Amino acid sequence: MRARWHVVKLPAKIGLFLVGLSFFSCNVLKRVEPDELLLTDFEVYADSVKTTNSDVQSLVSQKPNSRVLGIPLKLHLYNLAKPNPDSAYQDWLYRKENRYDRLEAILSQKQVERLGESFFVSGLSNGLKKAGEAPVVIDSSLTQKSLDRIRAYYNTKGYFNNTGSARVDTTDKQRASTRYDIDLGKPYIIDTISYRFSSPAVDSIYQLHKEESLVRSGEQFDLVNFTAERERLTDLFRNTGIWNFQESTINYDILRDTILDRDDQLMEVELNIENPRLRGGGQAPPYRVHRIDSVNIFVNYNFQDQKDSLQSITEDNFTIYYKDKLRYKPKALLNAVFLEHGQVYREIDRIRTYRQINNLNSFRYPNIELVDQGDELLTTNIYLSARPRNSLSLDLDVIHSNIQRIGIGVGAALVTRNVFGGAEMLSLNGRATFGFLSDQSLPEDFFTEISADINLIFPRIWMFSFVNAQRVIPNYMLPQSRISFGTTFQKNIGLDKQTLNLLLGYTWSPNVKTKNAFELLNIEYVRNLNPENFYNVYQSTYGRLNDIAEKDDYQSNPDLADFYEPADDPDDPQRLIIPDGTTGFTNAILTGSVPPQDPDDFGDVFRIEERRVRLTENNFIFSSNYQFTLNNQSDLNDRSFHQFRWRVETAGNILSAFAGILSLGKNEAGQNLLFGVPYSQYVKTEVEYIKHWALTATNVLAFRSFAGIAIPYGNADNIPFVRSYFAGGSNDNRAWFPYSLGPGSTDNINDFNEANFKLAFNLEYRFPIIGDLKGALFTDVGNIWNVWDQTTLDSATFSGFESLKDIAVGTGFGLRYDFSFFVFRADMGFKTYNPARIPSQRWFAEYNFANSVVQIGINYPF
Template sequence: MVNDTINKSERIESLLYQKPNSSIAGFPLRLTLYNLAKENADSLYYDWLNRKPNRRKNLAKILSNKQVDRLSESFIVSGMSNFLKKTGEAPVLIDPKKVENSKRRLKTYYENNGFFNVTIDSKIDSIGKRKGKVTYSINSGAQFKLDTITTEIKTPVLDSLYNLIENESLLKSGDPYNLNNLNLERERITKYFRNSGAYKFQVNNIRYTVYDIKNPNHKLNTVVKIENQSVKKGDTTVTVPFKLYKINSVNIFTKNLSEKEVNRINDSVSYKDFTIYSDGKLNYKPKALTNTIFINKGDYFSDLNKNLTTRSINNLQTFKSQTIEYVEDPEDENGLIANVYLLPRKKYTWAPFVDFTHSNIQDFGITGGMSFTWRNIFKRAEIFQISAKGNIGSSRDLANPNNTFFNISEYGGDAKLTFPRIFFPINTTSIIRKEMLPTTQMSFGLTNQKNIGLDKENFTAIINYNWRPKDDTSMRLDLFNTQFIRNLNADNYFNVYRSSYNRLNDLSHIYFTNPGPGDFDEQGNLTFDGADNFIEDVVTGQTILSPNDTDYKSIRSIAERKVRLTENNLIVSSNFTFSKNTQNGILDNTFYAFRAKIESAGNVSSIIARQVNEPLSDNGNRTLFGIEYAQYVKSEFDYTKHWGFRKKQSFAVRTFAGIAIPYGNANSIPFSRSYFAGGSNDNRGWQAYSLGPGSSGGINDFNEANFKLAFSAEYRFNFFGDLYGALFADAGNIWNVFDNVEDEKYTFNGFQSLQDIALGTGIGFRYDFSFFVFRIDLGYKTYNPGKEMSERWFRDLNLSRTVLNFGINYPF
């Protein structure tokens, strides 16, 4: 009770030393589990064993005397009780000493918030058999507020510095007294002083004098006091004014790793205002080291510059450790010498790895490989990495006529070169400053994969730039992002996309009136070659179907899809990505993250194609290396917001919108750049690739489109221990827009198409292993746009239609 009003705020409850047993919806589940356990289960076992003289003897005939004794430690005898005790929660007993400690803590909390006349009483009552409650009655009294705020600063240079930031003070006249604000103001002043040269200034050099001016309005006068610096001279302590220190010299020490680890300075280089020392031949170009140092000769001492230097050196990923120390210059009482000590990592490293994976397509996979790293390759802290990897996996979604468990495989290699700067012909330092920690990456990769049955070969070449304007903001520019995709097993198409084949097979018995030898097998089903011949007969008008017939459109759609998914792709694009994440450490559960991306493909390809003038494709489009190049513009927006609540509860939402518009040399988007819906990280009421487009009902094996909207909300809570639960709702769909698809069931046709947004709801379970979270989500189709309007709501909410999703870590 606070001022005769019940108060159950989390902040107040967190101050109590004793809290009731936890409960779920009012039921004390963990306490119940604990009470089910037997006390001294092993002793009860021996009591039972010795109750009859022949019981041990008879058991020993079946087992042995040793095994009879071991039964006392078995799961049946004591293991279950031990499990229940560990999982459960012991009863919370009322302790008068803890009640008194809670009262003292509550009093301190209210006094720290300006309630200096607070009184706190407690009462212990019985509320039933072996149950009790503790009531804390708090009379807060009036809250004191700040009135006049003055300063007493003994050091003149600090007084001048304070005057520059006085208007930004966190202490305002009329605000309630708050100890936390006083501490934050001390930290603010200290930070500014230390970034302005006050090398020896510490936060405890600031004190407050707060006194009651004895008026009925409960006003407080506050004095910010900053005394002079205390120094020892012999056996006495005297006070002297603080001084502002400047950097007189900066020394960089690098240590060449050797077996004996002997640090002997036998090489030094002077570069600009820096001196670089090495215990052997210097292995770095001087500029590579000085570019990471923000401590400059002639500048005032600054913690900010020191921290920037630490971050910049760590960003190189070249040094194992770094230490920055300041030494007072013996020749200048107001000067400092900055020494930066760098311990390099090994120049060469080799790392094999094995990993177990799960994705929307791959239910289970094993990945293995190795990587080789060569640091400081050009003596400017560059890093060269080459790697090779292989993967085998299993997928239930793919065609698998031989019922092989590992029906997915992939192998390939990558090479990546990283520069700790913007590598560009034009100087960009005026736009992207070095404190933004810019890097340039050039990477090349080749993979050969057997995943969706078409067995793809993929070559990539990327040049990108990364920098961080702020701690919570990052930017990435892909100057060139080239991807070449070649299908190695296009003849296997109908074995993969079984729904397309089954549809053709059914229609062929009606319309394929002139089949040739080998078009049907012995069972009367279309062969794969026969499926292609049937499509050709329909499209060329050799059947009774006309272009206006529904079946004709269906067959033509299958044909167009086959051509699209088996064609080779050449994508040469550029893109820019902006990311912002306000999360402050892994314990921060109130934050937001935003990502925006824009991509353009085909413009460079178009310029080159016009110059080389290769023959046009069968579709009349321009080609490069005999392949139609992709041309499109694409943009994406992704926003996630998390709110943290009391007792390990949180609420999170995610909004996503993406669109890719083909133009010029293309009338569709490559499969690798299109969108899909469903799966463990999307709409969990549907399996991956099974939702949409639009109201089509997901009739294809792999449904994709070029426009996507998605929204998810999830309430997360703790069951007990490391087991968490979640209630979620996922909404969204994909559509075709501005491409070659014309069927209104597939396309987005304005606001009326928003009725095609699917809704999946369900419950999830998560177990936190500290280094990762294992997740199981049970999803249900709450609103299914693939059905008739009258059958869309709540028709799939039953256990037999549960969509089971497994995942690692949270979906968003």
């Protein structure tokens, strides 16, 4: 009850806070002088058409004070501060005679002076000013500056003869908006393009790639295209042998005076590429195509070492220099270098060498030196500094989740590099977590989890002896092979588990935007240690079974008497004993030894037992999977990007193919057994797409869509719990807690609701509030269903497009605080459309604070 009070009262307190701010600083003109105007809005018109182009909007120097839900919150905070707290304190201190002397007698001269710097005297006001925002007062010079910048922008788009004006429109008392009007005129069109190259080599290369130019005749002048073309040419020349090419030597000359008034809007452009410039001034010899001559690799190099004092070996036209002993296999080093003897120099080869050396995880950032030795030849020197062979790391975490009230995790990792001399990396990891469970109704309050794993990583594709792996996946794709074995002992919600994992997987990245991951073998064995605790853990399922067993005909049946525990009050119904009573009653109904009182009882008991068997049975999963990921985000400052992920997984096919050869046993249901456990067989695939739009310099609209399905077949009629889907939670539909939504239109009938088909869509609008405090408005849509498995409950089954009416909708708002290295997130979700209710009550029936859900998370949900 106490937790719910906090949930209900918190939004009310926030609302009262905002109302209080409005009450105490409702006059936004409080800090605006009588002869000043507060800027409330601005608009930009190009040829009488209002533009919302973000590039143009960003050029306006003065923008209105920011707003949160229509309220200028930062301006209100600023208005709450005293304008000059120091002067006000001095005025108060000397306003009455002898006040200073009395304070000095009680405190001291130094303390009286410090009192003026205290939080309540000046600190609070200074803090409010820092967190707030001064009123934006219209400044004519800044208005003119904005107009000049907008006109300059349209100059870059070919409107060289544009004109413009700016005006201030008074909208209310001491309030005004600004309007910028631009008359674009006719744009200039590129007519002819001529060329002037100082280097014959540059001329020859350009002519071969002339058709790829981004500056074309007949197109409107756009400076963006010219800038992009300069970058393209720089990449082109640096990747065709001109290793020292400088972008600054590319110039475009406009051969027509755009100020002159002419009838046509045509312009002639000349591309001019000069010779390279020397640092001291003047020009160097013309650009020439260079080839790689010698490649020298200095392992664990110290710049104080003399080259003559080092030992060396030569292999495949590479020379490796080292001191004392070479601890790396030459092939491991050579596979990381793409600058080879006799080849034309390419900048991409140099970049790939950097990336692959870093991918070895054995060296610090390398230094690659290119030396022009004349005769159009380059000497390449690669200096490598080895990381420590062994490293140990420790970590301590404090854990909180929907299941774990509080917990402490302690972990240790030991890393050994260059295990076999081929830059392999071996890591040993151990972790122990313990604490208290959130649900005190569970049979145990304490949880523990101990895990350990060993990982061996090869910087190449390993175990493909019959395939030339480098032809399929070249070394520049940063290939890695990983072998992993781990185990976990988990004691938490009563069932307790032990898991064993074995993994053989590969990863590679064709470029910086895409990544591939292929797990050839992913073997997982899950053993439930206490299956008899099922009904103690899953109280909702026990309640459904007990509701059936409470019927009079069952409680009065002498054949079932031993399955009930005596009631404290004779008038109260008896409850089934766990586990003997639940097992005995279930068997009696399903075997027919006790006739069902109601025709539906058999089906209900059958589904309950079906779920119990599924969640308590041991799982053996022998699977393979492939995942493709695309992310076109250029850097952390890029806020307009998209991500795409596709994953497919199959399990049990290899075992089924060799079932006869392996002479696998069978259980009563006809399933093949491996180590006494029916192995899982299914195919699973999922697709996820994320898109971010930067609406303004600070506001972002984020969208996520997800679809996943897992289909059992062959040796299985259901999906293992660890491979199934659930809905709800801080990264899903935030109006429901994890595992509490669905499947379908069912109303949270189980403690942990899961299914094998999922759809999810999320839309979130993110905006700043104050400083590092951000806000968000969101809509979450989705649900889970059962499809093509053993479940027979119609309300939980996806049966076609008509089942889409069971998609749940949650809306809400959230706060985020950016700590730079992570974001703390709190979201409040409201059940906007709840498919578990009757059709007439699905929309907004629970749209209130009493039924809201608060989700706590780290970092953004998508």
